[in-house]
Amino acid sequence: MRNIISLGLVLLFLSACTWVELTPEAESVRIVEAVHVANCKLAGTTTVTVKADVASFKRDAEKIKSELETLARNEAIRLKGDTLVAATDIQDGEQTFKVYKCNP
Helix, strand or coil: CHHHHHHHHHHHHHHHCCCCCCCHHHHHCEECCHHHHCCCEEEEEEEEECCCEECCEECCHHHHHHHHHHHHHHHHHHCCCCEEEECCCCECCEEEEEEEECCC
């Protein structure tokens, strides 16, 4: 019984950890609502994914959201964009973003 409780605590701790790092180049990428990109050029679309659960324990929704946004910001740099708009809601640890180039 003690091992099961210990395992549960370890898994709970791991589910709270953030495994995604924001690259220095992506620090300036903004996430905005669609109304703020009217004068921007679409650079592409990216779909990012993280684990929604660890060993059948659901991860914190805010952690998942934060990690998805970090991954999308990193991808925006690859697509030569500087602004993101969420194109879908989060579904099972996955979300699609539209990437825009707003600043010359």
